[in-house]
Amino acid sequence: MGQNIDLSGMMIDNPLIPASGAFGYGMDYQDFFDVNEVGTFCTKGTTLHPHKGNPLPRIAEYSGGMLNCVGLENPGVETVVREYFPKLRNTYHKKVIANVCGFSVDDYIKTAEIFDREECVGLIELNISCPNVHAGGAAFGKDPSIASEILTEVKKVCRKPVYVKCTPQCPDLVLMCKTLEASGADGLVLLNTWLGMRLDIRTGKPILSNITGGVSGPGIFPLSLYKIYEVYKNVNIPIIGCGGISNGRDVIEMMSAGASAIEIGTELLTDPMALPRIKKELSELMDTYNITELSEIIGRAHK
C-alpha cells in the first residue's frame, strides 16, 4: 500500500501536512508524537523582519471550528534559519515547506531567497492569503496581476518549487489560479482561512481585536472541497487541499476532488494527536476501499 506523493519533485511518504500556523516551527508537538510521521509540514508564516502580530484576543470559536487573527506573529526569516532550523534538525529529519509572507513584493523576494538556500526547505509556499494583516497578505491574493508579479519575481530567485497559497476571498479563484499557473507556479495550496467575525453576546462588540479573523475548522470543509473541485478542472499543476479536514474520510474526499496532498490546521490544535490518528484512519480506509496507491485517487471525482 502506497501513500507516496510527488509534489513537483519533493517526495513525501504520506499526504498529511500540518498547515502553516498550526504547527509552529515543528517543535511544539514533540511531546505528543514523533513529528517525522508527517508527510512534511508548513512553517508558521514567516516575514523578512520579526512581526509582532495583533493584540489579544486573537482567538474566537464557532460551532464548526474557530477564528483567529494572530496576524503573522513570527521572529523573522533570519532567526528561523539561524536558530529554529538547527534545533528542528535534532528531531525532525524530513524537509519542510517554508511559508513565506510579506508586506511588499520586495519582502516576498528576500524572504523566499533566504529560505530557498536552506537545505531542509523542500518547497516554498507563497502566502498571499493571510486575512489578518493590514498590508500585503490577502490583499495581494485578491488581485491576479499583483499575485502573478510576486510569483514571477520570487520564481526568479528560487531553485525550489514555489506553490501559492490562495485566499477564498479572491472574487474569481479559477481565474486567479489559471493566472498563477501561467506565471510559473509549480503548484497551488487551496485555501487559507475564510474571513469572518464573532460578536460578544454581552456587549455586542467584536470578540477579536482585529474585528475580523480567519474562519477554519470542520465547518468550512464542504466549501473548501468545492473550490478545489472547481480549480482542479482548470489547472494542470498539483493542488494541496486545505480547509476543515478532521479525519481520514475528509482526506480521501479532498484527494478525490483533486488534491495531491492535504494540509491540516485547526484539528491539530483541538486534538494534538490528530495527525497520527488521521494517518491511521487513512490506512484503514485505503484497506476498506481497496485503494492500493493513494496517488491514483487524485481527481477521480472528475473521471
Place this chain on the structure above:
Amino acid sequence: MTPHVLKHIISFKKLKVGFKTVRDTAKAMIFSREKWILAFLEYQKPCDETFAVRCKGIFFEIYEVIPLKNRQLEIICNNEIAPDVFCLTLGGILFNEEIHPGQFVNIHVPGKSLRRPISVSRIYGDRIDLIYKIVGEGTEILRNIKSGYLDVLLPCGNGFDLSAFQNEILIIGGGMGVAPLFALTSEAIKQCKKVTVIFGFRSPKDAILEEALMNLGVDYHFCFDSEGVNVVTMREQLGMSHMPFAACGPLPMLRALCSMKDADTVHERQNLINDDIYGQLSLEARMGCGFGACMGCSIETKQGMKRICKEGPVFNSKEILWDKI
C-alpha cells in the same frame, strides 16, 4: 516545561537543567532563570544514579521535563460551590508528580471545538480540583457533565516559582483568580514559608475556598468590593505593599498591584508602575491550542513575544509591558 527535580546534586540558584526524553536518547538543556539556553547535552538512556551535568566546573540541579500529554481523566464530582462557580474534581493519575501550582489543564468539552484552559486549584494524590465560573457556552456544557471521562491535556504552561521567594510570600487573588493560588498556598506551606493570603471577591456570597484556607491554618484576609475594600487597599492596610507577591486575577487588579501605592486612578497607575515591587503574575487569555503551537495567546514583553500558554501563564511582573496588554 515542567521543572521537576530528578536528581538533586548541588543546587546552584541561577541555573536549572532541563531534561527531555526524545525516543531513546535524552537531552538536557541548561537554562538560566530568564530561560536563555546555555548549553545542550545529549546522552543515552537510562541515565544512572550518578548522572550529573558539569558546565564550566559547576554542578547543577537536574530537572525532568514532564511531557505534555492528553489523558482521559475520570470525573469524580462537579458541584456548584458559589453562585455560578463550580468545582470539578478529576482523577486518574498521580498528579503530584505531574502538576505544579500555577500550571493549567486544557479540557476538551464535548461539542466544542476549542479546549477550555482551567487552572488547577488543588493537587492531592490522584486527584485534582478545578474551579471554574460559568462564563459562556463551554462552561455551560461542562457544568452539566457529572460523570464519565474528559479528554484533558496536561500539564500546560509554567507554574509559580516558589524558590524565587525567600522565607515569606504574599499571595493575592481576585475573583476566579483565587483558584490556582490555593494550590500555591498549600505548596508554600509545605515548603515552610510564612504565607499571607489576600483574596478579594465582589461580595461575600461569591467567596470561595475560605474553609480550605482555614484548614491549612494559613493567615488569610478576605475583602469584598461590596464593602469598599479591594486587595490593593487590603495590602496597604496590612503594611505589605512592598512584599514580594504572587497574584492572579483581573488585569486592572494585577496592574494596580504593581503600581505606586499612592496612584489613585487606574490611568495613573498605568504610568506609575513601581519596579521595586517583585511579583509573579498569572495571566489568562482565550487560547487556541494551549501548548504553544498557534500563537493565539502571545503578548509582547520586555523580553520579546511570549505565549501565555507556554512561557506563561505565570510571568515576572517586571517583564510585563502594561501598555501592550
